[in-house]
Amino acid sequence: MTLDWDRIVAATRQAHAEADAPLCAYLYDLEALAKHAAHVRAGLPQHCEFFYAIKANSDLPLLTALASHVDGFEVSSGGEIAWVRRHFPQVPLIFSSPGKLDSELALALKHDVTVHIESLHELERLGVLARAGNCPASVLLRVNPPLAELATSTLVMGGKPTQFGIAVEHLPACLERLSKEPALVLRGFHFHLLSHQLDAGRHLQLLQAYWRQSKEWCMQYGLSIEHINVGGGIGVNYRQPEQQFDWNQFSQGLATMLMQEEAAADGLKAPRLRFELGRYVSAFCGYYATEVLDIKEAGTRTFAIVHGGTHHFRTPYAQGHSHPFRIVPIDCWQRPYSRPTVSQCRVTIAGQLCTPKDILSSDVPVNALRVGDLLLFPYAGAYAWHISHHDFLRHPHPQHIYLPVANQTYSS
Ligand SMILES: Cc1ncc(COP(=O)(O)O)c(C=O)c1O
Structure with a gap:
């Protein structure tokens, strides 16, 4: 860039x-922003989706410049849902954050927002609200798998016990609950283990681990999923600005990896990879x-x-x-x-x-x-x-x- x-x-x-x-x-150089977003998008292989995590910067001119380059926006609060919906009534929204209020879940239901579930309790609450409002919802389970050796950076949200996502030992209970919850449809798994990733090779390894882990769960629990949300986390090198994350290397490696993994999918329908990048888009x-x-x-x-x-x-x-x-x-x-x-x-x-x-x-x-x-x-x-x-x-x-x-x- x-x-x-x-x-x-x-x-x-x-x-x-x-x-x-x-x-x-x-x-803010909005022309540069639009060009950069177009470049990021062009590098993503087919079957990938590109969302912008607006927590990085939710100013309206930036969202407007990005809207035609992304598949949607990732939001993290009721305030962000309301802000985006006010200005972009149709754009697809996905919602992650720990500690969602009932009012925020209700707002998500009202505005057709896909919810990333962070705990069994949150799953139960969303189910009750969805049934009460006769308003079915798509959900992804945000899981925190033990991948500490791959999830290394200066800002880590998972891979080890943290407040984020569902610990793997609680996944069976969540799936069990979902199977009895007619108003909620499981669309896939969500992962966001780190920010500040500067190494394209290591990021690919992390994504491959997400892919394989999701496939294993699908086989183990007899699930069919449409999406694996691989989070955000691509970093900006503030200390050595001339050495930024190598997007071209990453996107070529991703295309190869997806081809190989899809070929080895054992007949399972390949899910789409969804990115929700913040820092790397707008910094x-x-x-x-x-x-x-x-x-x-x-x-x-x-x-x-x-x-x-x-x-x-x-x-x-x-x-x-x-x-x-x-x-x-x-x-x-x-x-x-x-x-x-x-x-x-x-x-x-x-x-x-x-x-x-x-x-x-x-x-x-x-x-x-x-x-x-x-x-x-x-x-x-x-x-x-x-x-x-x-x-x-x-x-x-x-x-x-x-x-x-x-x-x-x-x-x-
Ligand atoms: C769930 C989730 N997704 C995406 C992001 C965006 O991360 P980044 O700005 O590092 O791409 C964050 C940031 O904290 C997040 O918590």
Whole structure:
């Protein structure tokens, strides 16, 4: 995924020129998003489906840009169901999350949403609601199989005991319950064991394990399923941005793997593989832009304080990395005071919060940096604004600027 820096830098400079306060903005390149989604989709073999997990970024312009490239949206709350249905009455929806409320299950039934069941208790509740409302539902069982050696990354939701999904020892009870529940139709199994997968080969191994495990359960319990949902989890390499997940290698390997597995299907009808990717879809289109407010030296270290911080852009703190950035130099300086400047040194980028944790990047070598220059942090389109604690200290929110496919800029 090549970033269109020229487009973003130009838009950032324009926003800076128009701003009446130090700049602080998110910019989203919707054209790049649509192209990337089309590329992801084109790489998926036949019999695969591509859903976008909107928890990564549910802004309407992004959903609109993605809608024609995906088979549907994955949602994780009643709020997300309502948001999507308000704007996309027809788009297929699938619903995962632990601790679903009865009201959320009822909303899912009302809006024809496929539900990923996380426990026997949830299964029972959905069955009761579906019968009471005379509203049959499609379900997938989210299972957490013991695959700890394959499920390795910096953020693991399964493969070992966690709060997510149904532990395999409880699968028979869930299947038994489903067999007596006329209102619920089992469509398949759902897996989401990790996020931040950067290795295409290892991801293929994980998917192959899902496939084989599902086949084994189908044979063992006499089931016929339509879908295996293989979750999301493909990562973005923030630490070494030049080494991103190799989508082409992955998609070629997936086609080969599916051909081999389908050939060995022992007469069982092959299910469709469903992806519900979040980070890998929307991270690349987003940028956080912020203006340097102050520069100070403290002992051997240099700190640049920017307009904003982790309350806008929590991603580096959440993932524990030093986020890459580019400097956009602003040469014009017409203020009645001097301009702090550093050169040929390492700089730590800090925000405006009253906490030492408010760090976006640490000890990064820079050629030159001045108060009033802008910093542009890429890969900020997923789990960035939406996971940040916006209202801490009641600082103003950043601008949100969407660069549309049709080459016009609008903001909200
Ligand atoms: C059930 C489920 N599916 C999909 C995703 C999307 O994951 P990612 O953004 O890593 O692709 C998540 C994220 O937590 C999830 O919990």
